[in-house]
Structures are given as C-alpha cells and as structure tokens.
Amino acid sequence: KQEVTQIPAALSVPEGENLVLNCSFTDSAIYNLQWFRQDPGKGLTSLLLIQSSQREQTSGRLNASLDKSSGRSTLYIAASQPGDSATYLCAVRPGGGASGSRLTFGEGTQLTVNP
Amino acid sequence: EPEVTQTPSHQVTQMGQEVILRCVPISNHLYFYWYRQILGQKVEFLVSFYNNEISEKSEIFDDQFSVERPDGSNFTLKIRSTKLEDSAMYFCASLFWSQQFFGPGTRLTVL
Numbered sequence: 246k247q248e249v250t251q252i253p254a255a256l257s258v259p260e261g262e263n264l265v266l267n268c269s270f271t272d273s274a275i276y277n278l279q280w281f282r283q284d285p286g287k288g289l290t291s292l293l294l295i296q297s298s299q300r301e302q303t304s305g306r307l308n309a310s311l312d313k314s315s316g317r318s319t320l321y322i323a324a325s326q327p328g329d330s331a332t333y334l335c336a337v338r339p340g341g342g343a344s345g346s347r348l349t350f351g352e353g354t355q356l357t358v359n360p
Numbered sequence: 361e362p363e364v365t366q367t368p369s370h371q372v373t374q375m376g377q378e379v380i381l382r383c384v385p386i387s388n389h390l391y392f393y394w395y396r397q398i399l400g401q402k403v404e405f406l407v408s409f410y411n412n413e414i415s416e417k418s419e420i421f422d423d424q425f426s427v428e429r430p431d432g433s434n435f436t437l438k439i440r441s442t443k444l445e446d447s448a449m450y451f452c453a454s455l456f457w458s459q460q461f462f463g464p465g466t467r468l469t470v471l
Contacts, residue, residue: 279460281462288463289451346408347393348405348460
C-alpha cells in the first residue's frame with residue numbers, strides 16, 4: 246500500500262527566503278506526482294504535475310523535482326512571499342495499467358512566510 | 361478558465377439523514393472522483409467514476425455511499441444515513457491529460 250510522507254509538517258520563513266518542501270513515497274511504481282496548494286478551508290489548487298519519466302517541472306518561482314527510484318520529490322519555492330503562505334500537499338498516482346488513477350496524498354507542509 | 365464547481369459549500373445535517381453533494385466537473389473531462397478530508401487529516405480517495413460506472417473505490421466507500429451522473433453535467437455523491445464520523449470536507453475532481461482538477465469542496469457537518 247502506497248504511503249506518502251511530507252517533511253517538515255510546518256515551516257515558518259521570512260519573506261524573500263528560498264525554501265524546499267520534501268515528499269517521499271514508499272512504492273516507486275508511480276504514474277505521476279502532483280503538488281497542490283491548499284488555503285485554509287478551501288479546495289486544492291494544482292501547482293505542478295511531474296510524469297514518472299520526468300525529472301523536474303517548473304512554473305514561475307516553483308520548481309518540483311522527482312527521483313522515482315528513491316521515492317522522493319521536492320518542491321522548491323524561490324524568493325518566498327507572504328502570499329505563498331498555505332498548506333502544500335503532494336500526491337502520487339499509481340503506475341501500471343490496472344492500478345487505477347486514485348491519488349494518495351501526504352499530510353502536507355504548512356508554510357508561513359512572514360513579512 | 362473552466363473549473364470544477366461544487367454545491368452546497370456547507371451542509372449541516374442530523375445524524376441518520378441522507379445528504380446529496382453535487383459537483384459539476386469540467387466539461388469534456390471523462391473521469392470523475394470524490395475525495396474527503398476529515399479535519400486535520402490527509403485527503404483520502406473515496407471513488408472514481410468513468411463511463412457511467414464506478415471504476416475504483418476505497419474501503420471507506422461502503423454501502424452507505426453511492427455516486428451518480430444523473431445528466432450530462434452533474435456528478436453526485438449520496439450518503440444514505442449520515443454518521444458523526446462522516447463530518448469532513450468532500451472534494452470532487454475530474455481528470456484531464458493526467459492531471460486532476462479539484463473543486464472548492466463541500467463542508468459536511470453531521471450533528
């Protein structure tokens with residue numbers, strides 16, 4: 246059974262700092278990995294999707310990497326801003342044709358960027 | 361930009377009552393999902409739906425739950441007899457080009 250873990254559970258940084266959020270998963274047979282942002286009491290906003298054959302994806306100040314063989318992904322946020330404050334979730338989709346498409350989520354990292 | 365919508369945003373119900381949560385997936389998406397998030401816990405998969413039938417369900421999705429696509433646009437989750445532990449945020453999602461797009465959620469409170 247796939248397990249997804251995110252470290253740290255919470256992170257507080259001053260504005261302008263670069264930071265890294267970590268995600269690990271136990272079963273490396275994944276189809277893809279998605280990073281989401283969740284604001285308090287709100288839905289999930291997809292930030293980046295990395296296919297299993299890819300090593301990284303970039304969108305603006307965000308860069309996500311994937312090391313499938315070691316079961317790890319990182320989300321790098323450059324020049325953090327107070328508006329980046331939110332919970333960041335990673336989720337993996339299983340690989341293999343008969344594995345379905347359900348996402349398995351980590352617990353999330355709660356990020357606070359202080360002005 | 362198209363988005364997944366859900367109604368209501370918040371539903372309060374008495375234990376034992378039936379509730380129906382509604383979702384309008386993005387048009388031309390073909391796979392639909394329900395997830396839930398109990399307060400302070402992980403987002404959990406409930407069920408996926410494709411071609412008018414359930415394609416996958418989790419152990420959470422027991423006989424109390426059912427899904428339906430009653431017309432060409434709506435996708436519903438019904439809980440027949442709600443329990444206190446059903447209180448959670450319920451998210452609908454749809455799949456397009458490997459990416460799942462989530463709605464804003466319905467907060468269900470069972471009293």
